[in-house]
Amino acid sequence: MSDDVILETEGLQLAYGAFMAVDGVSLRIRRGTIHAVIGPNGAGKTSTFHCLTGERRPTGGRVLFEGREVTRKPANARVGLGMARSFQLTSLFQNLSVRENLRVAAQGRDGARALTFWRPAESRREHLAVADEILERLALTARADTAAGDLSHGQQRVLEVGMALAARPRLLLLDEPTSGMGVDDIPVMTRLIGELGREYTVMLIEHNMSIVMSISDTITVMHQGKVLVEGPPEVVRADARVRSAYLGEAA
Numbered sequence: 001m002s003d004d005v006i007l008e009t010e011g012l013q014l015a016y017g018a019f020m021a022v023d024g025v026s027l028r029i030r031r032g033t034i035h036a037v038i039g040p041n042g043a044g045k046t047s048t049f050h051c052l053t054g055e056r057r058p059t060g061g062r063v064l065f066e067g068r069e070v071t072r073k074p075a076n077a078r079v080g081l082g083m084a085r086s087f088q089l090t091s092l093f094q095n096l097s098v099r100e101n102l103r104v105a106a107q108g109r110d111g112a113r114a115l116t117f118w119r120p121a122e123s124r125r126e127h128l129a130v131a132d133e134i135l136e137r138l139a140l141t142a143r144a145d146t147a148a149g150d151l152s153h154g155q156q157r158v159l160e161v162g163m164a165l166a167a168r169p170r171l172l173l174l175d176e177p178t179s180g181m182g183v184d185d186i187p188v189m190t191r192l193i194g195e196l197g198r199e200y201t202v203m204l205i206e207h208n209m210s211i212v213m214s215i216s217d218t219i220t221v222m223h224q225g226k227v228l229v230e231g232p233p234e235v236v237r238a239d240a241r242v243r244s245a246y247l248g249e250a251a
């Protein structure tokens with residue numbers, strides 16, 4: 001695999017019983033790009049995503065991160081290697097401040113080492129420094145001492161992304177980052193993902209087509225468990241097969 005490719009899947013498969021939700025998907029995500037996976041309902045996007053994060057074990061094929069096979073590695077081991085996914089809303093500590101949420105996430109990155117570390121005060125300072133850096137990145141510094149549960153829904157979604165950044169990943173995996181967001185919050189998240197794309201490699205699943213078209217370098221369109229089309233936004237937008245896959249869904 002060339003250095004240019006940070007994540008690769010080869011013939012990825014995920015079967016639920018006899019049903020193939022992911023049916024031989026080969027992806028190549030280039031370093032330093034924003035790569036979106038889209039497709040009509042039931043196309044297999046979430047199933048693919050879960051095979052990348054380690055939440056599901058593929059029933060066939062391989063997943064390679066920076067050339068290293070991670071197909072059977074559990075989710076936490078993948079985070080340790082540098083691939084982090086955004087947290088789910090339910091994983092935020094609602095009663096803890098925004099800064100504390102990020103500090104705990106930064107501490108989690110150190111894993112068991114954080115618990116046995118012989119310089120607890122120093123490591124706590126390091127984790128707080130990471131938290132403060134991310135707060136700035138997210139434009140949430142003014143809300144640092146607010147309980148996470150008191151943030152607006154949109155800000156909570158932004159914090160979820162921040163929790164993944166606390167793991168200091170090289171690849172950021174985002175599962176529908178704008179789902180459930182109000183129209184006012186969507187531009188904030190879109191801008192954030194666009195900016196993160198300059199520092200990290202971002203792979204996302206996203207339903208909102210205007211976001212996908214505006215920020216992605218590469219788009220993979222899935223349909224019925226397979227890759228239907230892949231390319232830059234203008235190519236995908238113009239492809240008749242993509243239109244008919246979505247129209248089929250509408251029908």
Ligand SMILES: Nc1ncnc2c1ncn2[C@@H]1O[C@H](COP(=O)(O)OP(=O)(O)OP(=O)(O)O)[C@@H](O)[C@H]1O
Binds near residue numbers: 019021040041047
């Ligand atoms: N745990 C499961 N058991 C059986 N079938 C499942 C399971 N999870 C998903 N499926 C099926 O696998 C197919 C792909 O689902 P998946 O959630 O990956 O699609 P998706 O592209 O993410 O869809 P959506 O856009 O609706 O979220 C669907 O037909 C779905 O019903």
